[in-house]
Amino acid sequence: MAVDLKQFRGAFFEEAREHLAEMERLLLALDPTNPDTENVNAIFRAAHSIKGGANMFSLAEIAAVTHEMETVLDAARKARLRLSGAIIDTLLRGCDFVRAALAQAGADKPADGVRAAHITAQLRGLAVPDAPPAKPRARLELAWPGKGKRDPRKVKKLVADVARLVKLEPGALGALQADLMAQGKADITLPEGTDASRFRETLAFVLPEDCIRVPAAQADFGFFEENLPKQRPAPKPAAAEATKPAASENLSIRVNAEKIDRLINLTGELMIGYSMVRSGIGAAGVDHLGMALATVERNLRELQEAALSIRMIPIGGVFARFPRLVHDLSAQLGKQAELRIEGESTELDRGLVEKLIDPLTHLIRNSLDHGIEPPAARVAAGKPARGTIWLRASHESGNVVVEVLDDGAGLSRERILKRATEQGLRADEAMSEAAVWELIFAPGFSTATAVSDVSGRGVGMDVVRRNVRELGGHVAVSSEAGNGMRTVVRLPLTLAIMDGMELAVGNEVYIAPLSAIVESLRPAPGDLKSIANESRVLNLRGEIMPVLSLAKALGTEHACKEGEEVLVVVENGGRRAALAADALLGQQQIVVKNLEGNFGKVSGVAGATILGNGAVSLILDIPELMRVALGTEPHARAA
């Protein structure tokens, strides 16, 4: 039967990648002067597993490199080799090669044989001189001459004779005797460097020639005669009792991501359908269905939460790559830095996770490049030579908060103002601290004096902000000169569902995210004031904020007169504005449908949903509307 095993390679690639991630994590955490034996063992086992699979799938280069890594790790865990930073780095390079080779194999491309040979040679160079070379030793099969019951004394004599001719391993004599007695045949392993066929001649002095066989090839399977069924001796007392299965702490299964997305889409559609039913029934006023509806609604919400929670994965997966980045980059920049990670178990929507990698990478590179000072400078400033970068994630009222902090030099107000002026941006001494920090988000801004290839290309913070905005979040920085800098990224927990407030504007219904709403009010006449170019401001208990007419911003007609509007105060990025709508229609939990697939980016709008009455409702993009309100962006108009 021709068995095509290639179809299982996919599963092997995934496993191997996980093993590699584990190896890298542990290698980076190893202290060469005092390595944790358990960890070294774990790294060894991981390399061993990858090697096994590579052999099974004929991935020769990966097998060769992991074999050498295994040898080094084996020597290390048996204390025959002392680890050092250089050895760990070589092992890390081995990991890099395997990762690349896995990717190539996955794309059906051949592996880089030259690089493999290079890494193999480097790894071999680390091996300890007295490590026993693993060469298979020749074996011979001996058979007892004659049939019938074997005389123990005669067997013993033969064994003694053989022992005089062949230097056997300790314990081998006993095994030889036992096997010959029990089975009438036995294997012996010859000393290193011995040629099997020559030895056969020697042994012929004590055994007939036809009782000595050179095995044709190393057998790759075999049986233990005495354990074959029907010949088994009485069950031995078990060395280990049959253990109860450990409580499954982390029972998990792999599921195709597309299936998850389909499930979530269906629950979304179900919610929409349910809203339609409910509003239909409401209109007819059939009250006794209220209880049934409440039950269905409760079940639907739970189903939805459960489905959405499947999409949530711990952010630790994204964070895992950064220790390596910091390790390599700090070496490259001649700085010393340590990365501390907190909140790895914080969960967020998997759709967000991949997209966070680029912005976070840039922020961390920034910290290393511009923030953390060279060791000498730090010591001179009374700081420890080694800088620290913190990467933290947490949940905060419906948002995921990711922070990058460093204890470096912080932002320099003067340099930023100077650079901003050079670039023709609005910048003056009177600006508040927050306003100055905002300048670094301008496109093309960078205060790097020399453009290092790491992060000084000036494509930095504006791209970070754009990336974060696309995810529905926002980013802000704060800094203390000499003490360091803090960047905070806030993202909605999930893109798929949201609590919203329905607002009537003209003939349309729009949704404002509830999380952005601070309060709503009907203003007293004295609270509103008109100022230049048709703008208005609201005085809310002493706080002045701009008023934005949604009708004007979105290009619809107001149904009611000015002065009869309702104002919705929204907050974003620490600032507030009041949105003027015709009426509040009530709160809804809504399913967000992304518009961009169909229409491209629409101004002022961040998605859409379908209301209970079947109408499409657009979801307001609060950050963008606020920028319009604050005058930092020209009026947006919806299509």
Add this chain to the structure above:
Amino acid sequence: MSKSILTVDDSTSMRQMLAFILKGAGYQVVQASSSDEALSQAASRTFDMVLTDQNMPGGDGLDLVCALRALPAYADTPIIMLTTESSEEMKNKGRAAGATGWMVKPFDPNRLLEVVRKFVN
């Protein structure tokens, strides 16, 4: 009724391959990814044969063989160890634990079926 085989290996790809090979030959296959899971499976039904990896985190193959042999239902069940090393030491340990036989990884699928058919068909 077709014979059932319990396959134990912490590597998903290895389990998938074994299942593919064995099911293709008409056997019922149940997979376990650890020694503990295997014992749990073995307790709930009696398999006609067990194939187990040696190197697994948690309890290794030898531990599993010992534990299985302690169960009356498995006193005579053919148990084959799939292992990356075939040293004398490993073989002796396997024999002492009560394994029926051994097979080296990577293996030829046809050879595996040969061994399996010797005990169950």
